Amino acid sequence: MAQGLPLHVLITCLLLVPSSQIQQQESFTSIVISQQGLDFLKNLLITKAISSIIPLKLPNIAKTAKLPVLGNVHILLSNITIYQLQVMNSYVKPGDTGLAIIASGTTCNLSMDWSYDYSSWFLPVEISDKGHASVQVEGMEVGLTLGLKNQEGTLKLSLVDCGCYVKDISIKVDGGASWLYQGMIDAFEEQIESAVENAITKNIGEGILKLDSLLQSLPKEIPVDDNASINVTFVENPSLTNSSVGFDINGLFTARKKVPIPRYYHTNLEPSVLCTEPTKMLGISLDEAVFNSASVLYYDAKFMQWIVDKIPDQALLNTAGWRFIVPQLYKKYPNDDMNMNISLSSPPILRISEHNIDATIYADLIIDVLEADQVISVACISLVIRGSGSVGIAGNNLVGSVKLNDFSMSLKWSSIGNLRMYLIQPLMWTIIHTVFLPYANAHLAKGFPLPIIHGFTVQNAETIFSKSAVTVCGDVEFRDS
Ligand SMILES: *[C@@H]1O[C@H](CO)[C@@H](O)[C@H](O)[C@H]1NC(C)=O
Ligand SMILES: *[C@@H]1O[C@H](CO)[C@@H](O)[C@H](O)[C@H]1NC(C)=O
Ligand SMILES: *[C@@H]1O[C@H](CO)[C@@H](O)[C@H](O)[C@H]1NC(C)=O
Ligand SMILES: *[C@@H]1O[C@H](CO)[C@@H](O)[C@H](O)[C@H]1NC(C)=O
């Protein structure tokens, strides 16, 4: 049977899963699916459900009908198949007990084979015949309520109740006698109706189980790169209003190598999702703690550190270029090549306000002289770089960039005496602009994935800043893989 994954992809989709206890836990990313988003998912669900259950075989129906004159006739309906199912109207509504989905005005078309035989006292032989019949079912109503719960950090989907009611059927028999036609209607109408109702209800139940196991099997963490992943553990139960479903997830960056990372963020519970356009399907709010957890993680992974040995004005990477800025350096190491070793001295700190993202970056820049095979560190300058960030969406990733607002510097240590900082300042400015920012922006341009289920893509997204959170509002599109 072409029984793919009934009622598959669906409703709560857009979400990821995971593990842990339901206690008062912190959530740093909130996801809200609006009525528009629920409608989209409901339509997707119905389309998927229909294509996965059609053609649907129903059990044979056998019956002995007592007909005037003829007496007992044994009729068998076999190969009963629903080959078309159409939903005219449907809607989804969040409520107290869960998500209600109603499909009304549904029609379906069945084909079947019939056969009969009878014998009676006045006939010497048994009479039999067979043929084909088609059945149209109209005005079918299908309703179901889905329960959504947090079960140890994963989302548990259950079928709270489900009903299918057939209003009217019409049977058309190809061939056969008129008594047969009448007999079929009288004897089989109810049985075909309930066979259809049972089959649809049973398939919905099976579909929801599959959908639930799909949700349970979603990864607990979304990998960002070799070093980091995002914790998508659900925190608390989904919240249902009369026009949206909200989910809170942990949302923080965690190290893939499971090195515990220190906390560098203040506790902020459940950022609120603010989409100004109510027609957007989806809103995802990320607290600034998410960004700061990334900052702590990458700082900890020690890869925010690099050696600068190429700059636009290469003469400045030789002590000769510093002759007038730091004469004692040239004197001590004449005409030696140099490089700069930049490393962060603490994790960058991000603050999100209604208007922008501010980043403060603390870096140490060590001036190295390369003499013979030796690297001699001669001075260290501490930098505090203040920038402002912007964010955007590329595919399903939140990407960013940073630009310089200002920076300050101080001498941390030196083995070549005091440096006149105001003379070094223009050089630092050049290094920040031509080396540091392009490096940071190359990383930020890759961004990190939003918690969105595989197959769905964010469309027409916009980002909104609020106090301590960034909200991504957008629509989604589904693409089968
Ligand atoms: C069942 O019905 C379908 C559609 O009418 C037909 O193609 C198929 O051959 C039938 N199968 C059997 C076993 O009669
Ligand atoms: C299926 O049934 C509907 C009415 O219930 C009818 O309008 C339609 O023509 C039927 N389709 C086929 C392919 O028989
Ligand atoms: C992961 O961290 C290591 C250092 O621990 C670094 O060399 C590597 O580039 C990082 N990978 C990514 C994708 O950032
Ligand atoms: C949804 O609830 C709000 C109050 O929580 C109410 O103002 C609004 O009318 C309700 N909408 C519908 C469609 O029931």
Ligand SMILES: *[C@@H]1O[C@H](CO)[C@@H](O)[C@H](O)[C@H]1NC(C)=O
């Ligand atoms: C992921 O988040 C959950 C819920 O906040 C938490 O209990 C769990 O420890 C986190 N996992 C990791 C690896 O940080």
Ligand SMILES: *[C@@H]1O[C@H](CO)[C@@H](O)[C@H](O)[C@H]1NC(C)=O
């Ligand atoms: C760069 O400086 C850091 C911090 O002082 C140090 O740990 C690292 O070894 C230096 N790297 C090189 C290649 O000199």
